[in-house]
Structures are given as structure tokens and as C-alpha cells.
Amino acid sequence: MSDSISSILSQIRSYQSQVSQSAPGQVGDVARGNQIQGLVGDQGVSGTHAPSFSDTLRGAISGVNDTQQKASDLARAFELGDPDAGLAKVMLAAQQSQVAFRATVEVRNRLVQAYQDVMNMPL
Template sequence: MSHSVNSILSQIRSYQSQVAQAAPTGDVARGNAIGGLGGLAGTQPTAAPSFSQTLQGALAGVNQAQQTSSTLAAAFERGDPNADLARVMVASQQSQLAFRATVEVRNRLVQAYQDVMNMPL
């Protein structure tokens, strides 16, 4: 199961890097925005990708994998010559692994939330 968690974390990191590459001013401005020090050293703060945006991107990827798997399975059942059994099985396994990893991330987020809520003040 740890491999699937590592897989979803690597997907999240890749989404973060894609968003970071789209930002014109780079890591310095992103670091300032995160630290709340916007405007230091003559840089303008840029919008760093939020956790919810990163999570939505990862969930969209999982959804896309499931839709692709479903489409290939339906095409195989109809007898489409472009949908061979190997592609259908690989797509199915990819979507299952992505879903399991997503459930594991959700479980860990819920556990972290519960741990924070149970902390004494």
C-alpha cells in the first residue's frame, strides 16, 4: 500500500511542479508568498498552488483514469479491434491503483485531522 501512497504523492508533486512552471516569477516569489513576506527584495508575490487546487488536480487525474478504463472496457466488450485485452487490463489496474491511493490519502488526512482536533490546548 505504501507504493500506492508514494505514487499519489508523486502525482501531487508533479502537479505542483507544473503549476510552479506556469508561474512567471519562479521560486523566489513563491517562497515569499508562502512565508507571508510578499514584496521583499523587489519581487511581486505570485499565487502558489493551494492544497485544494493540488488535490483537485490529483482527483481529476484519478477520474480520468477511471473514465479511460471504463471506455476501453466497453469498447472491448463491443468487440472493437482497437481495444485489446492487454490495454484494457492495464488501464483497469491503473485506475484501481489510483483509486486505492486516493482512498489511502483520504484516510491519512482524516487521521491527521482527528489528531489535530484531539490535541490538548
């Protein structure tokens, strides 16, 4: 069970690092502000300055939403003939938003599975 939680936490960390390495000044700033701090193996969160899990999750979902809105805005600008919105930029933004959404859904599925595993444990 702790392996599944460690796996989920490592996936969240990798997602945050991927988002922070994307375009600077955009979604990466959200992810950098909500990084999980102070995690030490299976010992949990050390210190009181670490953000809560709900804050981290809310920040990740907000980042995905921002990525999807950016992709939608770029697609709309391309359709209207904006010269700054090239087809390559539109396609790249759409793929980034799709990957971010899929990663978020996968993390949610893993969390639900971990919750169900805990609830099905005998007392």
C-alpha cells in the first residue's frame, strides 16, 4: 500500500517538474509555487511550512486548466488569422494540454484506487 502512495507522489513530482520545464512565466510558475516540499521517504511531510495535499492538488488542476485555456485561446487566435499564432504553436499547446489532462486523470485514478484499497482493508 505504501508503494502505491510512493508511486503516486513520484508521479505528481514528475508531472510538476514537466510542467515547470514548459514555457517559463506561464503554467510553470503555478507548479513551482505548489511543489511538494519536505517529503522524506515514507516518513511523510516534515515541517509545518509544506502545503497541504489539497492545495497541491488544487494547484495542479489549476495548472491543467490554465494549459487548456491557453491552447483554446491559441486555437481561436489561429482561426481568426492572428499572425502570432502559428499552426505549430497551436498544435504544441494542444498536445501539452492533452498530456497534462491525461496525467491528471491518471493521478486521480491512482488516488481512487489507493482509497479503495484502504477502505477494503480488514480491521
